[in-house]
Amino acid sequence: MTAVGFTLQPDPEFLELLGDLLRTEPDYFELAPETTWREHPDGTLLPNSYAQLFLDLGDSAHTPFVAHGVGFSVGSGDDDLPRQQRWLRRLALDHQLFRFRWLTDHLGFSFTEGANLTLPLALPCTPFHAARVRRALARLQEVVPEVGVENAVPYFFPGNPLDEATFLRRALAAPGMHLLLDLHNLWTVAEHASLDPDAYLAHLDLTKVIEIHVSGGSYSAPTWHPEGRTRRLDSHDSAVPEPVFRLLERVVPRCPHLRGVTLERMEGTVQPHDVPVLREELRTIRRLVASAGKRPRNPSPSPYPEPVDEAVAVDGSSPPSARAEGDEVTSADTRAYEQALRRALTASDPVTALATEREQAPSGSEVRGWLDAIDEDGFRLAALLVARLRFERLTRGSPEADAWFEEAPAAFAEAFRAYHAAVAPGAYFPGHEARLFASWQRSYRPGAGG
Numbered sequence: 001m002t003a004v005g006f007t008l009q010p011d012p013e014f015l016e017l018l019g020d021l022l023r024t025e026p027d028y029f030e031l032a033p034e035t036t037w038r039e040h041p042d043g044t045l046l047p048n049s050y051a052q053l054f055l056d057l058g059d060s061a062h063t064p065f066v067a068h069g070v071g072f073s074v075g076s077g078d079d080d081l082p083r084q085q086r087w088l089r090r091l092a093l094d095h096q097l098f099r100f101r102w103l104t105d106h107l108g109f110s111f112t113e114g115a116n117l118t119l120p121l122a123l124p125c126t127p128f129h130a131a132r133v134r135r136a137l138a139r140l141q142e143v144v145p146e147v148g149v150e151n152a153v154p155y156f157f158p159g160n161p162l163d164e165a166t167f168l169r170r171a172l173a174a175p176g177m178h179l180l181l182d183l184h185n186l187w188t189v190a191e192h193a194s195l196d197p198d199a200y201l202a203h204l205d206l207t208k209v210i211e212i213h214v215s216g217g218s219y220s221a222p223t224w225h226p227e228g229r230t231r232r233l234d235s236h237d238s239a240v241p242e243p244v245f246r247l248l249e250r251v252v253p254r255c256p257h258l259r260g261v262t263l264e265r266m267e268g269t270v271q272p273h274d275v276p277v278l279r280e281e282l283r284t285i286r287r288l289v290a291s292a293g294k295r296p297r298n299p300s301p302s303p304y305p306e307p308v309d310e311a312v313a314v315d316g317s318s319p320p321s322a323r324a325e326g327d328e329v330t331s332a333d334t335r336a337y338e339q340a341l342r343r344a345l346t347a348s349d350p351v352t353a354l355a356t357e358r359e360q361a362p363s364g365s366e367v368r369g370w371l372d373a374i375d376e377d378g379f380r381l382a383a384l385l386v387a388r389l390r391f392e393r394l395t396r397g398s399p400e401a402d403a404w405f406e407e408a409p410a411a412f413a414e415a416f417r418a419y420h421a422a423v424a425p426g427a428y429f430p431g432h433e434a435r436l437f438a439s440w441q442r443s444y445r446p447g448a449g450g
Contacts, residue, residue, distance in 0.1 A: 002252070002289045003027035003260045004282055005066065005211075008057070010035040010050040011267030015057065021275060023061045025282045028101065029054070030262050032070045033094050039429040045090035055097060066211070066260065067094070067103040067144070068180070071428055074136040074149055075109030075123045077331060077338075083111060084139060091143045102146035102210060102259070104180040107133070107168070108154060112338040116428050117345060118389040119382060122154035124337070124370050125163040128329040130170035137177050148178035148210055153185040153234040155385070156378035158337070158370035161193040165203030178210035181255070183247045184217060184240070184264075188232045192378060197247060201254075209255040214248055214285065215264035216240050224384055231381055237269035240281050245288070252292035261285050333366045340371060348421055350383035351376050390425055391416055394437055397430025401437060415444060 006026040008015070015022070022029075036051035058065055072087050073080060091103070108120030123129040133149065140147040149171065151164065172179055181204070190197045216238035222228040240263070252258065263281055270278070340357040347353035354374065361368035394416070395402040405412040423440050427433035 001293065002258050004286050004289065005030050005260045005262040006278075006282065007031070007068075007262060007264045008054055009265070009267035010048075012053075014267045014270055015053065017270055017272065018275060018278070021279050021282075022057060025279060026061075026063060028064045028066055028260060029058060029061075030066045030068050030264075031098075033067050033091055034069060034071050034428075036094065037090060037429070039432055041431075041435070043086065045086060047094075051094075051097070058098070065098040065100055066262075067091075067098070067100040068150070068262075069103065069105040071110065072105045072136065072140065073109050073111040073120075074105050074107065074133045074140075075120075075129065076111050076136070077132065077334060079113050080111045084136070088139060088143055091140075095143055100144050102148065102178070103140055103144040104148040104150055104178070104211065105140070107149040107152045107164075107171075109338065112342060113335075114426050115342050115424050116426060117342065117386050118393075118425070118428075119385055120152045120154065121341060121382070122152070122157045122164075123167075124158045124329065124334075124366070125160075125167035126329045127170060129334070130167055130173075133171040134174055134177065137171075138174070141176055145176055146178065146210065147176065148172070148180050148208075150180035150182050150213065151185055153182070153188045154378075155192065155231070155382040156374045157193070159373050161189055161195055162200060162203065165200050168208075169203075169205045172205070172208050177208075178257075179204070179208040180211045180213060181206075181209045181251070182213040182215075183244045183251070184213065184215045184236075185234055187241070187244050187247065188217060188234050191232045192375075198250075201251060206251070206254045207256055209251075210257060210259050212248065212252070212255070212258065212261045213264055214240050214244050214261065214281075216244075220381060220384075224381065225377065229377060231377065235269075236264045236266040239274075239277055245284065248285070249288050249292070252289060261289055329366055336361070336367045337370050340367065342424075344379070345383045345386050346420060346425065347383075348417070351380055354379055386425070387420055390420060390433065393427065393430050393433045397432070398434035398437060401434065411446065414446065415441070418444065 004026060005028040006022065008029050008031045031054055036047055036054060037045045038048040040046055072084065076084065106120040108122055110117050110120050123133070137147050137149065149168070151168065168179060186197050186200060189195060215236045217233050217235045218237055219230040220233055222230055248261070252261070263278065263285060265278060340361065344350050344353035344357050354371065354376065358368065358371045361371055395405055401412070419437055419440050423436055427436055
């Protein structure tokens with residue numbers, strides 16, 4: 001029987017407010033392992049106070065755990081292996097404590113050559129990149145045998161968004177590798193790209209779906225765009241929209257190996273009046289899942305051919321006779337693409353910087369094609385989110401920076417913009433970001449451009 005889960009957030013007020021709901025409604029808890037970690041200045045990853053808080057909650061509610069990571073970066077290349085190995089060592093220790101039923105992460109890459117862009121950025125949908133994702137999942141399987149990726153919600157694509165569904169069939173073409181199907185992500189992408197969600201689902205191998213996410217979101221502020229346009233955000237900060245529930249109702253009967261449907265809600269977005277709404281959402285999910293269980297499960301075989309060129313090899317090899325278009329993509333192409341994104345996303349004018357990167361990429365090259373496909377509005381939004389997430393990481397990690405922002409927001413914003421432009425975003429944890437900022441600040445002169 002398919003279970004119903006709920007995400008745990010590292011926020012005592014969130015946990016206290018939802019205490020009774022957490023003890024009575026979910027069949028399992030989902031947590032992001034990284035939210036239970038802190039980083040020692042020497043780089044060692046250690047448990048923070050939330051690790052024990054979540055363990056105690058699980059014990060008192062007799063509720064098992066699943067893991068949904070937010071920072072492993074399954075699309076990273078070999079340059080990121082040392083950091084991934086550090087993640088894996090901490091995940092192995094976590095698994096001893098939480099006994100995760102399965103472990104997933106976001107499709108895409110957020111780390112490249114030491115830079116942390118935080119957002120999972122879209123990968124080109126080539127066999128080369130599918131093999132890269134599969135190798136990362138194989139590393140995760142050394143910790144938790146059942147692993148998977150979530151269809152992400154990139155705000156720009158280096159190609160046709162519909163290609164991601166077929167890409168996932170390639171990336172997950174090995175035993176024990178599954179799909180976490182996030183329906184709000186799909187609905188958000190459909191809004192951005194005028195995509196038919198059912199067409200996307202038709203391209204997926206729904207037999208790979210192990211878990212489904214449902215959540216709500218909001219829209220960006222009109223002030224974020226020069227012309228006042230808004231875009232849907234995967235912000236997990238509101239009630240689940242009715243179209244997402246309708247997608248859930250349609251897709252559950254088509255996922256024969258589905259184990260859980262998880263309701264997501266972010267910390268800091270729940271007030272007392274939201275508690276009964278969340279309770280009813282969990283019960284709605286349970287009703288829809290139960291109703292689907294009474295109907296014949298029909299995975300509806302896809303009309304699209306299996307990507308046989310990839311077989312199940314995790315090393316990225318494929319027989320020469322089975323190579324597909326795109327296999328000529330190389331590590332050098334990918335590195336050039338990632339470097340271009342990193343430079344443009346952290347520039348003071350990201351859209352102009354993207355145009356420059358396009359002009360400098362060789363005409364007709366793979367990299368030029370990927371950059372040309374990027375939607376400028378989505379790129380602008382992604383750059384704002386990269387900066388905003390870094391800003392939040394800094395103010396969480398540095399009481400001094402947080403106090404400066406409260407006392408003189410304009411002066412602090414000027415300093416942060418200079419810092420963001422001058423210092424590559426290399427930190428993932430708040431303490432590390434605070435140390436980078438403190439080091440940079442010693443040479444900062446207001447009004448001097450950093």
